Amino acid sequence: MTEDEREGLLSIDLEAVAANYAWLNSQLKRGGRCGAVVKADAYGLGAAEVAPVLYRAGCRDFFVSLQYEGEQLAALLPADVRIVLLTGVRPGCEQRCAEAGLIPVLVTTEQVQSWVAQTSANGVAAPCALKVDSGMTRLGMGATEFSALLQQRELLRTANLQMILSHLACADEPAHPQNRRQLERFQRSVEALRQVCPDVEASLANSSGICLGEEYHFDVVRPGCALYGVNPCPGYQNPMQPVVNLYLPLLQLREVEADCAVGYGATESVASGSWLAVVRGGYADGLLRTQSGRGWGQAVIGSERVTVPMRGRVSMDTTVFDVSALSPTQRAALTGIEILNSVLTVDRMGDAAGTIGYEILTSLGRRYCRRYH
Numbered sequence: 001m002t003e004d005e006r007e008g009l010l011s012i013d014l015e016a017v018a019a020n021y022a023w024l025n026s027q028l029k030r031g032g033r034c035g036a037v038v039k040a041d042a043y044g045l046g047a048a049e050v051a052p053v054l055y056r057a058g059c060r061d062f063f064v065s066l067q068y069e070g071e072q073l074a075a076l077l078p079a080d081v082r083i084v085l086l087t088g089v090r091p092g093c094e095q096r097c098a099e100a101g102l103i104p105v106l107v108t109t110e111q112v113q114s115w116v117a118q119t120s121a122n123g124v125a126a127p128c129a130l131k132v133d134s135g136m137t138r139l140g141m142g143a144t145e146f147s148a149l150l151q152q153r154e155l156l157r158t159a160n161l162q163m164i165l166s167h168l169a170c171a172d173e174p175a176h177p178q179n180r181r182q183l184e185r186f187q188r189s190v191e192a193l194r195q196v197c198p199d200v201e202a203s204l205a206n207s208s209g210i211c212l213g214e215e216y217h218f219d220v221v222r223p224g225c226a227l228y229g230v231n232p233c234p235g236y237q238n239p240m241q242p243v244v245n246l247y248l249p250l251l252q253l254r255e256v257e258a259d260c261a262v263g264y265g266a267t268e269s270v271a272s273g274s275w276l277a278v279v280r281g282g283y284a285d286g287l288l289r290t291q292s293g294r295g296w297g298q299a300v301i302g303s304e305r306v307t308v309p310m311r312g313r314v315s316m317d318t319t320v321f322d323v324s325a326l327s328p329t330q331r332a333a334l335t336g337i338e339i340l341n342s343v344l345t346v347d348r349m350g351d352a353a354g355t356i357g358y359e360i361l362t363s364l365g366r367r368y369c370r371r372y373h
Contacts, residue, residue: 008281009247010368012045016241017227018057023239024223025058027210032217035061035203037224039069039086044286044362045228045244049372051076054227063222067093070102084129084163087139094118098126103162105129107139109149116158127162132189134166134182134204146189156196163201163220164193171208171216172234183216190218207232230357231347238347244361246340246368247300248279251318253331262320263312268293270311270322277308277323279337282315285365287339289314291353297321297337298344301330305338 025034036059042050047069051062055077062077063084064070070083077083082103088111089097089104097104098119106112106128119126133140141149149156166186170176183204190202201219207226209216211233223232231238256274261267270276277299283289295310299321308321321337340346346357353360 008249008285008368009245009371010364011245011247011371011373012049013241013243013245014049014053014372016229016243017050018053020227020229020240020243021054021057021059021223024207024210024221024226028217028221029214030217033061033220035059035063035084035220035222036227037063037086037206037222038073039063039065039224040362041069043224043228043358044364046370046372047073048076050227055081061220061222063224067097067100067102067104070097071100074100074102082162089115103127103129105131105139105165107131107141109141109145109152112149112155112159116155120158123158125158125160127160129163129165130159130161130193131165131167132186134185134189135178136167136169136182138167140166143185146192150192150196153196156193161193161197161200163203164190165203168204168206168209168212168216171206171212172232174212174233179212179216208234225358225361228361229346230361231345234347238345242342242345244340244346244364245338245342246281246364247336247338248281248297248319249336250277250334251280252278253323253334254278261312263292264315265313268312270324274322274324275326275331276311277321277334277337278318279321280318281339281368282317282319284316285367286360286363287314287319288353288355288359288363290355291349295319295339295349295352296344297339298341299323299326299330299334300336300338301326301333304330305341305343306330307343308337 036054038047041047061082065087085104116125131140170178203220205216205221207223226232229243258272261269292313298305299308311320311322346360349360350357
């Protein structure tokens with residue numbers, strides 16, 4: 001083990017990312033395309049390493065949030081990709097965005113007008129996309145404004161719209177009636193826009209939306225979290241392969257001499273004779289404080305893994321696990337604790353922390369030694 005790895009080792013399985021993309025793509029039965037959301041540095045796992053793997057797996061539609069993310073991605077990938085900016089373009093940056101070949105998602109008539117004014121050449125603007133609000137009430141053009149925009153036929157023809165998008169609010173709850181309502185609203189919006197822009201593509205489904213069925217797929221789906229191992233079908237067996245493994249090295253192994261409290265706030269106690277493993281890694285590294293006293297790890301003893309509970313509050317740099325269940329021989333061979341692996345998944349950690357796997361992934365710190373394989 002190198003000196004860097006003693007700070008914690010985050011292993012990222014790029015073959016698993018490619019396999020997850022292949023599975024998601026296999027769900028598309030009507031000729032649609034599978035894109036990939038690689039915003040937030042590929043959900044914290046490294047877009048520079050992940051995006052080329054997805055390209056080699058066949059992905060050509062990439063979705064990021066910010067313009068600088070798009071510019072960095074464009075420098076990494078061949079010119080035959082489309083890079084869509086999900087939160088659009090800042091006022092005054094339209095020309096730079098167009099010159100970089102990025103496709104901003106526009107959400108107001110004013111943004112469409114500005115894009116046309118700033119990027120038009122020979123009567124046609126640079127490619128862009130339009131987002132409508134089908135019921136999530138976040139980014140997106142409302143029904144009244146969208147209806148008014150449809151009347152500006154010349155503006156729409158000049159705008160060079162490549163795609164119309166919306167986003168599902170409850171796709172991870174298949175039986176939720178909101179899914180059907182959003183689907184029907186989006187279908188109506190697509191049909192209306194295609195009366196003016198017949199070649200515009202449509203995109204609605206995120207990771208969980210893909211699992212809702214073919215009618216949600218349209219032309220392009222845009223999975224994100226599922227690529228990185230999060231279960232897109234909560235309540236069912238996860239069809240995704242695990243992508244991350246996080247190992248935290250042992251700093252101290254100690255026997256408790258008397259009943260005592262552990263950690264800040266003295267929120268949890270252990271009995272005399274308990275054995276505690278203090279490992280490097282805390283909330284500065286993405287171990288959310290909300291999982292204090294609720295989380296789990298797996299003690300690493302050669303090739304053996306033994307599940308052990310977290311004790312006390314997560315600190316900034318360290319976390320404590322109760323390894324009393326280990327035998328003396330096992331404790332002597334203990335080198336550290338894995339807190340993410342094929343058993344302790346990002347979804348399971350998210351449950352323990354009262355959050356979701358997305359937040360676990362994007363919170364993973366930069367102090368780990370990262371190994372891609």
